[in-house]
Amino acid sequence: MDHLQPIGIFDSGYGGLTVMREIVQLLPEYDYLYLGDNARTPYGNRSFETVFHYTWQCVQYLFSCNCHLVILACNTASAKALRTIQQRYLPVSFPERRVLGVIRPTTEKAREFTLTGALGILATQGTVQSGSYVMEIKKFFPDVRVYQQACPMWVPLVENNEHLGPGADYFVEKYIQQLFQQAADIDALLLACTHYPLLLPKISKYVPPHVRLISQGPLVATSLKDYLRRHPEIDQCCSKTGRRDFLTTDSAEWFARQATVFYGEKVEAQQIRLDAV
Secondary structure, three states: OOOOOOEEEEEOOOOHHHHHHHHHHHOOOOOEEEEEOHHHOOOOOOOHHHHHHHHHHHHHHHHHOOOOEEEEOOHHHHHHOHHHHHHHHHHHHOOOOEEEOOHHHHHOOHHHHOOOOEEEEEEOHHHHHHOHHHHHHHHHOOOOEEEEEEOOOHHHHHHOOOOOOOOHHHHHHHHHHHHHHHOOOOOEEEEOOOOHHHHHHHHHHHOOOOOEEEOOHHHHHHHHHHHHHHOHHHHOOOOOOOOEEEEEOOOHHHHHHHHHHHHOOOOOEEEOOOOOO
């Protein structure tokens, strides 16, 4: 891969593959390198300091693989690490590189999702605690009321392939009820974790039919296409041979087996070590 300059896509585990799937569908000509930090997942209940350390370590690894552009396809990493990376570390150490997240492409469209002005956010504990969605949406649309609900059991259910089983219904219904208890006029729900699209069949069962469900993948893909159009200097640094490669910090065999559920097709992966980064 020495001659390639792929777009790096990072997630704490498998969830970012749902974003990568949408990006590849919209921009198939580019090369992509996915890195899942499966050995240290989940990030959702970890401290800001730990999430930043893990995320920056993985971003630097992707930089070492010739990625000039890295997408943090992880809401927790975007909420807890992106701003520090963009404002403090890139200008000093990697001024020619770019790191983007999944929160802004979602929040800048928030007003389009709701007619009542009441928007629900379903996310990990870490994303909720960061307040990133509330702050970003208020900057764009002060009139939108944002209600958050942490769903700490959803990622483990998905990661353990239990998300479609009967046991998942209890936790899906529980968190949705808790969210609507905050405001009955919520008419749009943002799935602010890249794992959650796999729970859509369950979520749909417990959400009123008039409520719109929004997944991030298509929004991030469209935003990336626009970003590359507006920044030809970055686009020129991205190779275009249609190659996709997958890295994991855990078992490559296990990653490849699980990744199929998220990515929608069979993948081959390589295990890496981050000790030297």
